[in-house]
Amino acid sequence: MKKPDRRKNAWLLRQRAAKAKRRKAFQCYRKLRNRFPNQPLLVNKFNQEQKQPVNRRVAVELPERLDLDVNYEATVTHLTNVRRASEKRFRLRYLSFDAIKYISPSAALLLASEVDRWNDAVGGRLRARHAAWDPNVKRLLCGMGFFELLHLEKPAELGGVINTTFLPFLRGNADDRAAGGSLAKKLRQEIEAVAGTEIKKHLLFDGLTEAITNVSQHAYPKAAEKSYRPWWMSAAYVKDTNMVVVSFYDHGRTIPGTLPASKVFERMKDQFGLWNDGQKIRAAMELGRSSSDSAGRGKGLQNFLEIIKAHTGSRLRIFSNHGQLTVTNSEENALLFDSGAVETSLHGTLIEWQFVPKNATDAPLDR
Amino acid sequence: MHLSIAKDFSDVPWGRYPEDGDYCGENFRERHLVPPLLDRTEKVIVELDGVEGFGSSFLDEAFGGMVRKGYFTADELKARLKVETTQPEFQMYVTLIWRYIAEAKFGSEKQLATA
Numbered sequence: 001m002k003k004p005d006r007r008k009n010a011w012l013l014r015q016r017a018a019k020a021k022r023r024k025a026f027q028c029y030r031k032l033r034n035r036f037p038n039q040p041l042l043v044n045k046f047n048q049e050q051k052q053p054v055n056r057r058v059a060v061e062l063p064e065r066l067d068l069d070v071n072y073e074a075t076v077t078h079l080t081n082v083r084r085a086s087e088k089r090f091r092l093r094y095l096s097f098d099a100i101k102y103i104s105p106s107a108a109l110l111l112a113s114e115v116d117r118w119n120d121a122v123g124g125r126l127r128a129r130h131a132a133w134d135p136n137v138k139r140l141l142c143g144m145g146f147f148e149l150l151h152l153e154k155p156a157e158l159g160g161v162i163n164t165t166f167l168p169f170l171r172g173n174a175d176d177r178a179a180g181g182s183l184a185k186k187l188r189q190e191i192e193a194v195a196g197t198e199i200k201k202h203l204l205f206d207g208l209t210e211a212i213t214n215v216s217q218h219a220y221p222k223a224a225e226k227s228y229r230p231w232w233m234s235a236a237y238v239k240d241t242n243m244v245v246v247s248f249y250d251h252g253r254t255i256p257g258t259l260p261a262s263k264v265f266e267r268m269k270d271q272f273g274l275w276n277d278g279q280k281i282r283a284a285m286e287l288g289r290s291s292s293d294s295a296g297r298g299k300g301l302q303n304f305l306e307i308i309k310a311h312t313g314s315r316l317r318i319f320s321n322h323g324q325l326t327v328t329n330s331e332e333n334a335l336l337f338d339s340g341a342v343e344t345s346l347h348g349t350l351i352e353w354q355f356v357p358k359n360a361t362d363a364p365l366d367r
Numbered sequence: 368m369h370l371s372i373a374k375d376f377s378d379v380p381w382g383r384y385p386e387d388g389d390y391c392g393e394n395f396r397e398r399h400l401v402p403p404l405l406d407r408t409e410k411v412i413v414e415l416d417g418v419e420g421f422g423s424s425f426l427d428e429a430f431g432g433m434v435r436k437g438y439f440t441a442d443e444l445k446a447r448l449k450v451e452t453t454q455p456e457f458q459m460y461v462t463l464i465w466r467y468i469a470e471a472k473f474g475s476e477k478q479l480a481t482a
Contacts, residue, residue, distance in 0.1 A: 177388045181379030185419050202420030202456060209381035210422040216387045299423040 057093035058085050064099050066107040075107050076344045082114040083347060086121040098132040105166060105236035106247040106352045108144050112169045113232045113249050115149050126150050135160030144169050163239040165194050174216040174229035184208040187235055191244055194237045199357045203307040210303040211248045211351055219252025242356050251348040254321035256280035277323025278339035307353055314355035319346045368403050373417030375399060383424040392428025401438055404447055415452040421460050431467035437474035444468055
């Protein structure tokens with residue numbers, strides 16, 4: 001019989017103990033965060049003094065399919081690993097894109113945001129050998145601005161034949177008071193240039209600027225005013241189907257995390273875990289629901305629906321914390337709502353609009 | 368008096384408070400909308416044409432905010448304010464503005480803005 005390796009056993013025990021400690025600390029943090037949603041329990045200040053990385057390196061190998069629609073759990077789990085590296089200021093030994101065969105526009109934005117955040121928190125050069133990347137993925141990521149993000153030199157020629165175009169992602173900060181509207185306009189102009197058609201620009205502008213306003217008003221704690229309060233947005237155009245995909249993402253406290261339980265039975269349901277995050281996102285879409293006590297609030301999330309109402313066959317998808325909400329505008333121009341819970345938290349809010357510009361309708365809109 | 372939001376303020380108005388952005392509803396209300404409404408006896412005509420769009424935060428704070436802050440009642444605004452557009456897709460904003468004015472509770476936000 002093989003003698004047990006005592007050193008290995010001891011190492012395993014230490015690993016298990018450390019993992020249990022981390023889990024307990026995280027549970028404790030979540031408990032406190034739920035109890036005191038407005039208190040700054042942990043504020044990540046990404047200033048120069050804190051930019052010194054700790055002497056630990058992690059490696060992240062991204063999965064074959066980065067896609068929230070069909071591979072949500074694996075996609076989010078891998079992205080969370082990058083987020084942890086940022087939060088703990090670990091150096092990324094490498095971030096491997098080699099296995100990726102497909103990346104959806106929204107997953108690409110999520111990945112860009114995590115790498116961007118890591119750049120801010122830790123900095124330095126990431127090891128990424130793009131020679132081994134799938135040519136189609138390389139073309140898409142190049143379009144979105146990944147080479148600049150990873151401090152890589154752009155290849156002279158890009159292979160791959162693909163009918164999807166990713167537009168460069170745009171980054172804003174809630175403290176940058178001039179940027180929001182201008183960036184929303186810039187994105188719209190870029191979409192129209194690549195799609196070769198006009199879109200209902202006012203409805204897209206309304207949705208994007210309300211998303212930015214929500215970041216400024218609700219997503220990050222007020223105490224973190226001088227810290228890191230970023231958001232990202234991007235768009236993609238699929239030539240085959242003429243589909244435009246617009247994505248907006250922030251790393252804030254999420255919609256379920258800031259939604260007040262306005263009715264007694266909702267508070268009770270929440271207490272007993274019967275009110276999941278998907279249902280909370282749907283509740284937030286109701287008029288008059290806001291984390292602010294001020295009058296006239298709670299209209300913003302309705303703006304997300306306007307561009308969906310104006311295009312048949314379109315879709316709005318929101319992932320926030322442990323919930324998701326999908327609103328589809330059917331061929332009969334009726335809105336279908338579907339909400340649910342997801343196991344792994346997104347640690348932020350992603351809003352994704354999908355619409356075909358030529359399917360625009362003249363049906364009257366109502367907010 | 369004629370007031371064009373695109374020409375006199377911004378073609379990308381958005382946000383509710385100054386902390387959201389410089390071209391927010393509160394700034395528009397305090398700097399461009401309330402002064403002529405207080406000073407003049409003639410109607411103030413607000414033109415919506417030429418902007419990218421309007422989020423409800425901007426519209427509610429700019430127009431509904433006048434009632435909530437206690438500057439004017441909804442009836443006073445009906446008499447003194449005219450909102451117009453030549454863009455058919457912007458008609459929905461005209462409807463929304465008057466709805467926000469009608470829904471706002473007079474004087475519900477007592478402190479006057481500092482913008």
